[in-house]
Amino acid sequence: DAMVIQNPRYQVTQFGKPVTLSCSQTLNHNVMYWYQQKSSQAPKLLFHYYDKDFNNEADTPDNFQSRRPNTSFCFLDIRSPGLGDAAMYLCATSRVEGGLGYTFGSGTRLTVV
């Protein structure tokens, strides 16, 4: 089945130690998104790629970066994780026409110790 896969499902990192979360898709969708969801809150968009074009949300901290080496993969890099960055990170994809639907991965739960 075509899908969005996030690895790992659970990630523990040390305070200040760089960490990378990965997302892959077999849907061949043009757009890939990264959302941050803190406990009991709604998902918040960090940034997205439309093909190779990177779009950063205005309030996304500089600590968060992203890479999309090809259509299938997208990475979220947190350069110096703080305790406040502990959250569920959700990857999603869509075609350009958003009404056709978005597909979410199962998420990566990040813990910072």
Next chain:
Amino acid sequence: AQSVTQLGSHVSVSEGALVLLRCNYSSSVPPYLFWYVQYPNQGLQLLLKYTSAATLVKGINGFEAEFKKSETSFHLTKPSAHMSDAAEYFCAVSDRSNSGYALNFGKGTSLLVTP
């Protein structure tokens, strides 16, 4: 930017009772609207979506929602709640002003189903 407001952060119903989760939207253009469900430590699963076709939209697991332009609402309903429906529900709108049509989510409603 387009946005949605979910009324009620927690809703409790008895098993077999009607489920009603409320969502109102704010949009300057005809919106694309979605309902997602999230179980603990899981990603988001699409329940249903409105994309300007039929105003009554049927989704998975017996859920449906009606788009009412006059009320700017897109409430989610299910005639008879099951224990397995207990989860977090998010209403979302697709922001067409953004080149990537990003989703803007409501704050979520936690549904509790009691025996």
